Amino acid sequence: MNISHHQLKHIETVIAKMTRFEHPADAVLSAYFREHPKLGVNDRHLIAETAFGCLRRLLQLRSLIAPEKASPRRLALVTLLKQHNMNVKELADATSAGEREWLGQVKGRVLPDSLETSAELPQWVIDRLADSSPAAVLALGKGLMASAPLDLRVNTLKIKREELIDRLQADGIACHPTPYSPLGIRLQDKPALSKHELFKAGMFEIQDEGSQLLGLITGARRGEMVVDFCAGAGGKTLLLGAQMASSGRLYAFDVSEKRLTKFKPRQARSGLSNVHPQLLAHENDTKVKRLAGKADRVLVDAPCSGLGTLRRNPDLKFRQSPESVAELNLKQTAILHSAARLVRQGGRLVYATCSLLPQENQDIVNAFLLAHPEFQLVKMDDVLTEQKIPLRSGDYLQLSPHQHNTDGFFAAVLEKRVN
Numbered sequence: 001m002n003i004s005h006h007q008l009k010h011i012e013t014v015i016a017k018m019t020r021f022e023h024p025a026d027a028v029l030s031a032y033f034r035e036h037p038k039l040g041v042n043d044r045h046l047i048a049e050t051a052f053g054c055l056r057r058l059l060q061l062r063s064l065i066a067p068e069k070a071s072p073r074r075l076a077l078v079t080l081l082k083q084h085n086m087n088v089k090e091l092a093d094a095t096s097a098g099e100r101e102w103l104g105q106v107k108g109r110v111l112p113d114s115l116e117t118s119a120e121l122p123q124w125v126i127d128r129l130a131d132s133s134p135a136a137v138l139a140l141g142k143g144l145m146a147s148a149p150l151d152l153r154v155n156t157l158k159i160k161r162e163e164l165i166d167r168l169q170a171d172g173i174a175c176h177p178t179p180y181s182p183l184g185i186r187l188q189d190k191p192a193l194s195k196h197e198l199f200k201a202g203m204f205e206i207q208d209e210g211s212q213l214l215g216l217i218t219g220a221r222r223g224e225m226v227v228d229f230c231a232g233a234g235g236k237t238l239l240l241g242a243q244m245a246s247s248g249r250l251y252a253f254d255v256s257e258k259r260l261t262k263f264k265p266r267q268a269r270s271g272l273s274n275v276h277p278q279l280l281a282h283e284n285d286t287k288v289k290r291l292a293g294k295a296d297r298v299l300v301d302a303p304c305s306g307l308g309t310l311r312r313n314p315d316l317k318f319r320q321s322p323e324s325v326a327e328l329n330l331k332q333t334a335i336l337h338s339a340a341r342l343v344r345q346g347g348r349l350v351y352a353t354c355s356l357l358p359q360e361n362q363d364i365v366n367a368f369l370l371a372h373p374e375f376q377l378v379k380m381d382d383v384l385t386e387q388k389i390p391l392r393s394g395d396y397l398q399l400s401p402h403q404h405n406t407d408g409f410f411a412a413v414l415e416k417r418v419n
Helices: 005-018 025-035 041-056 058-065 072-082 088-094 097-107 115-119 123-128 134-145 161-170 209-218 235-243 257-270 322-340 362-371 380-386
Strands: 150-154 175-177 184-187 204-206 225-228 249-254 275-279 295-301 343-353 375-378 397-399 409-416
Touching: 005 025, 005 041, 005 072, 005 088, 025 041, 041 058, 041 072, 058 072, 058 115, 072 088, 072 097, 088 097, 115 123, 115 134, 123 322, 150 161, 150 209, 150 235, 161 175, 161 184, 184 209, 209 235, 209 295, 209 343, 209 380, 209 397, 209 409, 225 235, 235 249, 235 257, 235 295, 249 257, 257 275, 295 322, 322 343, 322 362, 343 362, 343 375, 362 375, 362 409, 375 380, 380 397, 380 409
Parallel strands: 225 249, 225 295, 249 275, 295 343
Antiparallel strands: 150 184, 150 204, 175 184, 343 409, 375 409, 397 409
16 A cells, blocks of 8 residues: 555644644544545544554654654654554655655664563653563553454343344444453444444443443442442443443433533433433532432542553553642542442442552552541452452452453442441
């Protein structure tokens, strides 16, 4: 495949915008495609794959380009050369003779022997990982550089997993059950599904298997009062509602009106009638106080660095910092303390993040338990057994791409003692 001057220019421009790290990379790409509606499907695919491929291996690409400046154009060219395994000839139509000569030199360069570069993780992240042995960091880094699979969650109110797999396969969509989530289906490829009849009918939602497990360990049951404290666009809310068979009361709290608005069409498709979305001004809103001591289960999927999602959001490792993580720690602590007030005696509080850092995970839970002796940790292995999930994880749920092929997730289940 030969790259045209026109294609290279688009790739270069998108990489320039993304590597400013002012906005999320996926938002940059969406905005660019809206500004250029005449781009065809193949061009869009090439631009997206190259730009995200560049972000996934930015530290490596910069080191290959050094000592020259890693300009967006050089980054685009070296990504095509190294990531897409193109040869210099395939780039001839879009490059000058000088650039082709330079690319020939780059092709023979080797990466420096540094853990930061090999694992594609900034040193500050490596320093904060629970296991920062070189082998563990490298395995994690390689997992985070891989492309994430496309997972679906079956809406059990409307269809069984086996039946949905049969119907998708009949439509030529290759798929199989996920290994851990009893509600999950993993697709072999990444077809566009938003216009698929089964999606429009609410038979499934797109949701990473790890995210499904966070909902499942909450253990919502029929007739209970359950609160999704940081509901966002509602992926886990919908799972909880289906677990409850659309009975009881399920509150979806969030401080973002935009996110709750995005939830509305998903709720409509799902067929759930027990969900009550509520916009909060902050974690101590009076709407929270009204439910004090009444909830059977509260899920806190806390705002976090998102470093467990680097397969999808590779820009986050450059957009986060030790300072931003410290700020998030304050927010996580405040939200968990506030959510805890809702839990009845004997009820459960689930704290979860999509982070890999102990500072956002175990440290927050340990500090909470010290401040709240009325709560105790429930061993995650016992919870997983309760939910018939074939996975062992010790005291906490800790998922990672290189071990489980999910995003990196953490969760702890805390139970309020009965006096």
